[in-house]
Amino acid sequence: MTATVAEVTDQEIARRLTSAEVSNLSVARALGVPWGRVDEVRRRLGLATYRRGRRVPETTWQEAVRRRVREVPGGHADWTGSYHPNGTPILSWRGRAQTAYQAVFRLHYRRPPQDNISHSPECDRERCVAGEHLEDRVLREQRRSREAGGVR
Structure with a gap:
């Protein structure tokens, strides 16, 4: 059974937005919610905007x-x-x-x-x-x- 848009919480969206390497679109598609809602949660969390091809280098x-x-x-x-x-x-x-x-x-x-x-x-x-x-x-x-x- 698939969750409806109203059933998907901001906490579920936040769990998927683990870093700037995860796109809003991939989260929106995975959860079946609008891209704008994911973007709104990203902004509230203070996460950097996703940029295609961008990768955070490992320090060790x-x-x-x-x-x-x-x-x-x-x-x-x-x-x-x-x-x-x-x-x-x-x-x-x-x-x-x-x-x-x-x-x-x-x-x-x-x-x-x-x-x-x-x-x-x-x-x-x-x-x-x-x-x-x-x-x-x-x-x-x-x-x-x-x-x-x-x-x-």
Whole structure:
């Protein structure tokens, strides 16, 4: 059942107007309300006017990573950023590029990865970027040691 225009509250409109990156038109269409009403709420909130193509730059690479990771059911995470033509998720920030796996790994484990990053055996989602589902050489060796019953 779709809400009528009268049922949509200004609070619902305000929740959709999260930043200057969200257009009045996209909110109006999503909620089925007039563009002018959304504009009125934007002005009351003191939000900057939406400008097509305008993007607020992230101040840290951690913010850039978090902004591009979307958690999904099952503890997995999808990358909403760019992809290399070979399908690898890529983080480009301030003229530097690295795989999303490297960026997420560094953020999650608070250290740079040692050698290649792979998915843990428990993760069956292709291109998952959940930090706890990624492992480098050190984590792989630790896991294999535990599985073999020994401790290195």
